[in-house]
Amino acid sequence: MSLDKIVALCKRRGFVYQSSDIYGGLNGVYDFGPLGTLLKQNIRNAWVQSLKETDKDIVFFEGAILGSYDVWKASGHAENFNDPMVDCLNCKKRYRADEINLEKPCPACGKKEFTRARQFNMMFKTNLGAAADEASIAYLRPETAQSIFTNFKNVISTTRVQIPFGIAQIGKAFRNEITPKQFLFRMREFEQMELEWFCKKENTDTYFKYWIKEREKFYDIIDIKKENLRLQPHDKNELSHYSSQTTDIEYHFPFGWKELEGIADRGNFDLTQHSNQSGKELTVYDEQTKQSYIPDVVECSVGVDRMFLMVLFDAYTQDTIDGQERIVLKISPKLAPIKAAFLPLTKKLSDEFLPFYKKIKKQTGFDMQFDVSGSIGKRYRRQDEIGTPVCFTYDFDSQKDGKVTARNRNTTKQERIAIDQLETYLQNVLQ
Ligand code: GAP
Numbered sequence: 001m002s003l004d005k006i007v008a009l010c011k012r013r014g015f016v017y018q019s020s021d022i023y024g025g026l027n028g029v030y031d032f033g034p035l036g037t038l039l040k041q042n043i044r045n046a047w048v049q050s051l052k053e054t055d056k057d058i059v060f061f062e063g064a065i066l067g068s069y070d071v072w073k074a075s076g077h078a079e080n081f082n083d084p085m086v087d088c089l090n091c092k093k094r095y096r097a098d099e100i101n102l103e104k105p106c107p108a109c110g111k112k113e114f115t116r117a118r119q120f121n122m123m124f125k126t127n128l129g130a131a132a133d134e135a136s137i138a139y140l141r142p143e144t145a146q147s148i149f150t151n152f153k154n155v156i157s158t159t160r161v162q163i164p165f166g167i168a169q170i171g172k173a174f175r176n177e178i179t180p181k182q183f184l185f186r187m188r189e190f191e192q193m194e195l196e197w198f199c200k201k202e203n204t205d206t207y208f209k210y211w212i213k214e215r216e217k218f219y220d221i222i223d224i225k226k227e228n229l230r231l232q233p234h235d236k237n238e239l240s241h242y243s244s245q246t247t248d249i250e251y252h253f254p255f256g257w258k259e260l261e262g263i264a265d266r267g268n269f270d271l272t273q274h275s276n277q278s279g280k281e282l283t284v285y286d287e288q289t290k291q292s293y294i295p296d297v298v299e300c301s302v303g304v305d306r307m308f309l310m311v312l313f314d315a316y317t318q319d320t321i322d323g324q325e326r327i328v329l330k331i332s333p334k335l336a337p338i339k340a341a342f343l344p345l346t347k348k349l350s351d352e353f354l355p356f357y358k359k360i361k362k363q364t365g366f367d368m369q370f371d372v373s374g375s376i377g378k379r380y381r382r383q384d385e386i387g388t389p390v391c392f393t394y395d396f397d398s399q400k401d402g403k404v405t406a407r408n409r410n411t412t413k414q415e416r417i418a419i420d421q422l423e424t425y426l427q428n429v430l431q
Contacts, residue, residue, distance in 0.1 A: 225314055340429075
C-alpha cells in the first residue's frame with residue numbers, strides 16, 4: 001500500500017484537495033472536500049463521544065487561535081519550539097538538519113555545500129492592527145492546549161468542576177514545518193483534539209496509565225486493526241520541554257511506525273509557568289489539607305488530520321469479487337461519510353424509490369446518497385471506494401414485493417429487505 005494510492009483516492013472522490021490548487025498549491029496546507037468534511041466531523045464526534053462515555057468529569061472548550069507573546073513565552077514555545085534547519089547553498093533547498101546526512105551531497109542537486117544548522121522557530125508570527133511594532137505581535141497557536149491552561153481559573157470559577165476533571169478542545173493549530181510531508185501526516189495548518197486532565201500530583205501516574213488504556217479503547221471502538229497500533233514510551237532525551245513522561249500511540253503507516261497520538265505527563269509545568277508570567281494565582285484549594293496547590297496535568301493529544309490519514313490507510317483494501325478487482329474502504333460504519341446509498345436499478349424506477357430515500361434521510365438525519373448514474377456495478381464500486389457500509393437497490397421486483405436488495409460493502413453479500421424495515425436495518429448496520 002502506498003501513500004500515492006491514498007492521495008489519488010482522496011482527490012478522485014472529493015475527500016481532500018491541495019489548498020490554493022488552481023494557483024499551484026500551498027505546501028503543507030489542504031482543503032477538505034464534501035466527503036472529507038463528513039469523515040472529519042465523524043472523527044471529531046467519535047472522539048467527543050468517547051470522552052462523554054467515560055464516568056469522568058470533562059467540560060468542552062474552544063479557545064482563540066491567536067495568542068499573545070506572553071502566552072508562548074510562558075509555555076516555553078517562544079524559546080524551545082524549534083527545529084534545526086540547513087539550506088543547500090547551491091540549489092537553495094531547505095532541510096531539517098536532523099533529517100538528512102550532512103556528510104553526503106544534497107539529495108536535490110548533488111552538491112555538498114550546506115549552511116551551518118540554525119534553530120528555526122516553528123510558530124507563525126503576525127501583527128494585530130495597523131502598527132507592526134513589538135506590542136502588536138501575536139502568534140498562531142502551535143497547540144490548542146495553552147488556551148486551556150490560561151483559562152483554567154475561568155473554567156473553575158464558572159463551572160462546578162472539581163479536581164480531578166478534564167478540559168477538552170478541538171481546534172486548529174499551526175506549525176511552520178520546515179519540510180511538511182507525507183500528505184496529512186505533517187502539515188502546516190492542522191487540527192488537534194486535546195484533553196487536559198487536571199489531578200493531584202499523587203494521582204498523576206494512575207491517571208497517566210488510565211488515559212493510555214482509554215485511548216487504546218477508542219481505537220478499538222473505531223475498528224482500527226490492533227496489529228497496526230503500538231505503545232511507544234519516550235526515552236528521557238526525546239521528551240518535550242514540558243513533559244516528564246510521554247507514551248505515544250504509534251500507527252504502522254506505510255512509511256514506518258509513527259506517532260499518532262501522544263499521552264504526556266505535563267506535571268504542573270504549564271500552570272506554574274503561566275502563574276509566574278502573569279502574576280495570577282492558578283491554584284485550587286484542597287479542603288482536606290486546607291492548602292492551595294497547582295494541579296498536575298495528564299494530556300492526550302491527537303491530530304484530526306493524522307487520524308483521518310490513519311483511518312484511510314487502515315481501511316483501504318483491494319480485493320477481487322467475481323473476478324473483478326475493486327478498491328474498498330472498510331471503514332468503521334461510525335466514521336463512514338455516507339451511511340447508505342439508495343440505487344434505483346434503472347432511471348425509470350427513480351421516481352418510485354426517491355420518496356423512500358427522502359423519508360428515511362429526514363427521519364434518521366444520516367448522510368446518504370441517491371445515485372442513478374451509471375451501471376449498477378459502477379455505482380457499487382463508487383460506494384465501495386468511499387466506504388459506504390450498505391447499498392439498497394430498488395428493482396422491478398420491488399414494485400411487486402415491496403422489498404429492496406441490501407448489499408453489504410465488506411462481503412458484497414445481498415439480501416432482500418422489506419422497504420418498511422429499512423430504517424431499523426440501517427440502524428443495526430451502523431451500530
Ligand atoms: N499539546 C501537545 C502537542 O501538541 P505534539 O506531539 O506536538 O504534542 C500532538 O502534537 C499531535 O498533533 C500529534 O500526535 C499529531 O497527531 C498531531 N500533529 C502534530 N504536528 C502535526 C503536523 N504538523 N501535522 C499534522 N498533525 C500534527
